[in-house]
Amino acid sequence: MIPNILSFIVFLPVVGMFIVLLLPREKKTAIKVVSAVFTGLQIVLAWQIYVNFDTNTTSMQFVEQVKWIESFNIWYFVGIDGLSVSMVLLTALLSFIAIIASWNIDKAVKAYFALFLLLDAGMMGVFVALDFFLFYIFWEVMLLPMYFLIGIWGGPRREYAAIKFFLYTLLGSVLMLLALLVLYFNVKDPVTGGHTFNMLHMMDQANHTGILNQFNIRLLVYAALFIGFAIKVPIFPFHTWLPDAHVEAPTPISVILAGVLLKMGTYGMLRISFPILPDAMKWEPFLYGFVTLAVINIVYGSLCAMAQSDLKKLVAYSSIGHMGVVLLGMAGLTSLGMNGAVLQMFNHGIVSGMLFLLVGVIYDRAHHREIDGFGGLASQMPIYTGIASLAFFANLGLPGLNNFISEAFSFLGAFGSEAFNLKVFTIIGTLGIILTAGYMLWTLQRVFFGPLNPKYVNMPEVNTRELITLVPLGVLVIVLGVYPNLVLNLLEVSLNNLVQTVLNAPSVLLGMQ
Amino acid sequence: MEFGHYLQINLASLPYFIPELILVGTLLLLIIVDLVLKDKPSAGWLSLIALSGVIIALIAVIGQYDLGTRSLFNGVLVLDHFSLFFKVLFLAAAALAILFTMASIELAGRPVGEYYTLLITLVLGMFLMAASTNLIMIYISIELVSITSFVLAAYIKRATRSSEAGLKYAIYGAFSSGLMLYGFSWLYGLTGTLDLYQLARSLSEVASQNPLAIFLSVLFILAGFGYKIAAVPFHFWAPDVYEGAPTPMTAFFSVGPKAAGFALLIRFFVSGMAQPSLVESSMWQAIGDIHWPQLLAVISAATMTLGNLIALVQNNVKRLLAYSSIAHAGYALMGTVVLTQEGYFATLFYLVAYYLMNMGAFLVVIVFQDLIGSEKIDDYRGLGYRAPIAAIAMGIFLFSLTGLPPTVGFIGKFYLFAALIKAGEAYYWLAIVGVLNSVISLYYYVKIMKYMFLDRPAEEKAGALPVTLSMNLMLVVLMVPIILFGLYWAPLQEFTRNSIQFFTGTF
Amino acid sequence: MMAVGLHHFLVLSALLFVLGLLAVITKKNAVTVLMGIELILNAANINFIAFSRYVDTDLDGQLFALFVIITAAAAAAVALAIVLNIYKQMRSVNLDEADTLAG
């Protein structure tokens, strides 16, 4: 067991970034190899974490705590529990795959990989940070590389998409900054009595002092946090950055965007909003608003997906729908729903990653993504079609593949919620099941079935590099579909604890309004 | 009291006045050397003299940190950590301005003797601004700074835009100080004193009788201060002057006199128009019913919003940065409205951060101006590929100006917002205005980034630009602390926190 | 005969101030505008001296006025130099024509 493993997994890419920066610009292969090695090492570390993770405790593990800025009581404080470990694993996996998928990047290679590694570090950092300030730093650090990765290496409207992404997410995070400050000044450190950024202290309602005991302030803080996270998820109507960003981003970045970045919104809610301000979360106007938005996400996202003619945009909107399921699962505050939601975060990361990679494969060959511009690829590219069908069916929630179980749990959890009556919402949400099947199959049909488009009679089959990126995800799709416990075991104890904490949090403050 | 007694006090004050004396010595030396070396290529020597004078003064200032707090020259000036903080900042800005001047070709070939003389005089004036506790001294120091600024702005005699900048500066400046003076005269009439501390005492008696009259004089006075920090609605001169003045001077103007204005503003309001809060030791409260904190809050919000909105539509980088610097004055003002230790600390901290990043940004403008002969944002297209170090440095300065971690600009904003949030719900609105402004500002900062990195250079001018080593070195020197302090800012914070010790006693 | 009191001075100063203001705003000639500013400064000076005589006991106000006169002279000198420079380039001292820096 490696000591300080979390620091290693966060800062390893930074080391890699510096090495890449030191390499001469012409040594493109060396740069790529270094990046692959460092993200590969990250996977090794992630595996170590997986192996050594104690699934029976609710407390934080692999904790490291070093004082950073004394006067503001800011700590370098990292640690993971069941919620974060799944995200750490996902990030490590997708980062590596994205690096492999980036192999054909040819423009400004050095800058690309350096920025990518920085992004990687930022993502990891978000998932391990337990000090809110540190969390915020990592959260913001991701924006910058993302802006450039979309803006320089993206599609035709990349500049527009990049700035849109940047502005949107910054808007969310500055609101989060204010919320963070309100929390800081009104949570006391049980040890020193001073203010604290320590999330664990913040979660203990007994530490809340000052205006944080006023319900309207709590609602305000919750709302600010919510908008910050909602933009990332993204929740309707804060979602319009997503289709553009996804479409314009290069394939590996789309993978990261959909696979990891979207999860940060829901992760933030589960790590911060819910446990720190449970009563605001449970306040009925908020909760029902939340669920309404979740359902809108599902139905609206799916309908929009159906309307798209651009394959990548379709996948992007499909993500909006699937994240809606995550939100629905979370809202019910049942252990089934919560576990389903987080598992869905993981699964969606895998499936959407796969879908974007698949889109990338044909985009590389055909240089367009018009759904109607293909047709009959199944007879030309059988292996590709097979993998694509797997991903498509996973995406539409076919049992035996990973998305099914997480979606089913999310719906079950929401429907069976005893704390709130979400039955009608869930029933509307299940419309998404039909709609998703509708647009996925329709797409499958238009792209792969029918007579082969004569333009593509010489379309080459997927190559080895592409298979290296696709197959591991495909295997996970099946394995997790059959045996979700691989991930659920990690989550369960922590999430059940989370559910209990939020459920049992006193609602007496409601009266003080 | 007899004349001898005053002389005694004045002589006794002199040992505490050494940095100022060094500056006076330097400027005299500059004049002499300039005369002696007339018609000979003397720029190098003069620059060196000016630079060494500044550095020696800096050493002397740092030496004064142990001297404690005291009143000088019969209470017209003070020596306290607060003023020392600003003096360090002024000297650092001046040093960079000199270095910029040396490196820039905009001023090459022009007689620099007067230029440096004026610059050092300007610094001297700012020293006095930061340390004044008497209305006469405040007026004189402001005038000293203003008059030299007018000349410096108009320094490139043959360039119309430089002259025009000087003229506007002069008229607007003289007008503003006229208003301020009129305000001073009313304040004097209402309280019967020119000393800030007595003013506070006297105000607490008369404030309730004449709140509107006092407020009116405060408004008049704010016209003077606001003009110095370029706060809305007294900012109008700034964009034109910033654009018209020689770029090294613009860099200096946007940091030095602005900081001096903040020093004055804070001291005037804290010492003269506020009293320590009875509730909490680290807080003050406004005297009487004069709502100047609210007034500052409105001005702060208006300043950042207007600065950012207009910056949004600029195509000239220099002018864009001018508006951005207006916006930053608005941010820094946020710290002054809450009347807390944290607030003033945040403002001071922000000024340091602003010094680093704004100087850096202007340096890049100088670099590109020298190399491509343009300040137009369109001409920045593809510079990321032609001058990567400068462009990356620009990126870091701009992100710091936006307030993104891990840069010192983020920490500065963080402290400002922290101060507001800590002060309670009454200031949440200002904090929200502040963060929304950050988002708006991102757009135009990133616009520059877009042109530099996202756009490719035109075919005919794709070659690498010959950025000199000294320029690159300076860029790195500015870039590194921005990141370093963004990651570990405890030293800077200690330094700043140590500076919130006002001279509060009476004599 | 009515005794001359503080408020007479104040009214005079206010009149001067307003006149100065009007000159600054309306006159196109740079030199006239500078003269308007001088009026404003002198309005303040009258206030200082009057207050010094009627309100304060010491001479602070009169001292201030002296300083103002000196610095105003300096400022005017610099301003006029710049105006002169402008005149050399543009053959005009009309302030409305000095608007190349705008927007």
Add this chain to the structure above:
Amino acid sequence: MIVDYVVWIILLPLISFTIQIFFGKRLPRQGDWLPTSVMFVDLLLALIVAGKVFSAYDPDFRIARSFEWVVLGTTTIKFGLLIDNLTAVMLFIVTLVSSLVHLFSIGYMHGDPRYSRYFAYLSLFSFSMLGLVSVDNFLGIYMFWELVGVSSFLLIGFWFEKHSASNAAKKAFLVNRVGDVGMFIGILLIFAITHTFNFDEVFGKIASGEFAGALLTAAGILIFCGAVGKSAQFPLHVWLPDAMEGPTPVSALIHAATMVAAGVYLVGRTFVLYTETALLIIAGIGTITAFIAATIAVVQMDIKKVLAYSTISQLGYMIAALGVGGYNAGLFHLMTHAFFKALLFLGAGSVIHAMHHEQDMRQMGGLRHKLPITFVTFLIATMAISGVPGLSGFFSKDAILAAALGKAMETGTLYHYLIFATLIFTAGLTAFYMFRALFLTFYGTPRNQEKYDHAHESPSTMTIPLIALALFTVIGGYGSWFEELIRKPSLAMFSTGAAQEAAHAAAEGAAHGAHTIAMVLSILFAFAGIFIAALYYYWNKYSAEAVSEKFAALYRFLWNKWYFDELYQATAVRGTLLLSRAMGWFDLKVIDGIVNGTARMTTLLSFGSGTTDNRVVDGLVNWVARIVGWFGATLREIQTGKVQAYILMALGAFILLYVIQLAMV
């Protein structure tokens, strides 16, 4: 022991699927032998299981074994197998038909470019179907339910180059999904109330009264939605005729014998769930389906379409049977129908194969000479489905009619009498259209001489399954074992207290009284149907064309399948697409428009003029950004460059600030 056999029965096809999908192409003969032999092993195992289960000869025979699949806090989800008499029968039916279809396919699919893939899909289907009939819980049945759906999708769209095939596949999956979502919601409801998926546990809660009333009815109807989709019941029956785009053996296996019967199985399996109200609806749906499909079948010209509608109609019978409480009858018909309908499809397949993929009966005729084996077996099956006494179909259909009449007599409501009347009339229709198809295909003179000349009897891999199925069609209805072993489950079985025996006997007893009447009527209608068919198509006494011209409107109505497709196309499909396009447009133009802008501020200002409406709506969302930009540009204007203007404005602001202060004081 038995459980282990069942586990292997389920797993073997999965293994063969895995091997076949990855390595099929590289195996000798493209691996067709592997899934085929696996299925025969499965058949053997199923026979062993059936033997062991039936040898106990216990109607309440039940083995349930499960393991904890997922444990989340207080929620434990178990997964396991439930083996009782019904499962044993189902295992037998599925493995029998499946293995015969595999065998048949070797000949039928010979030379297809995706030959190996075909067998892989068949294996996947077999696995899913076998799992479906063996699992012990709602979630599990839902999972296999979807899996059979996807195998069906893959097989219908097997010749995906044809647009019609891929369309049909998509349609099948989507229409099924509609039903499945209903079922899913039902499962959500059941789980929310009982906190378990396990059949026995859920039934236990019903028995103990914890789960009752309107919610129980709702749950039952929702679960039934799944059956409506899968068993192609009205109004979701539209996918099944299109599903005939798949290879004919697939139609035999999936869309006739097994998968479509899964809905019937589901209702049978969860029978305790259905309250009286729910059963009324089920009976009604089944009856309507039986009738509508039969009327459509009368005018079809495509041999497979006739069979498809006949399948829908027969499934309607089964569902109706369950609805009227004829539990045993419905499931009995499921079994016999599996035999004769698979036989009909394979027979049709043999004909189609012989006619070089000609499916239109107007191109056939007189084929009995060319395809003797096919003809004889087809005849047997036709007689069975028509209810000719002595064959299996007669017994099961008779039981259904008896149950319906019994129910009607028991309740005495018009509703139930109507059901009985419709069913018995439909029985006549069935005999008519089946014999019509038989006569058109095998009798008369060849209508397409060229195809006729090339036709020849199919190879033995294809005829052996025909013969085997014909055998089962003949003997399948004999003996009373089915009636005795597959008994309607009663709540008593699941209540924790002492089992109250024979509570179920009453309803069955009532049916007995009606038996004779039903039998007589049934035979009467069957022969009437056959006779009329013969009049028109054998003896050619009357012209079918003349009739269709006389009742042109009716004919068109039937020919167009009651316009269901058009209706759905116009409402659900068009509506969804329109909505989705509207949403997509909305998203792009309105939501997104707030954030960024292309149109100018002038558009905003000229809002009232109406001429720029489009662009205004277009930019609704872009307004924020645009307004910000507009402010910037406007504010920029005030920076005129004239220093006196600056001073004036500063003074204006100055006065404004003072006025604000005055207002504040």
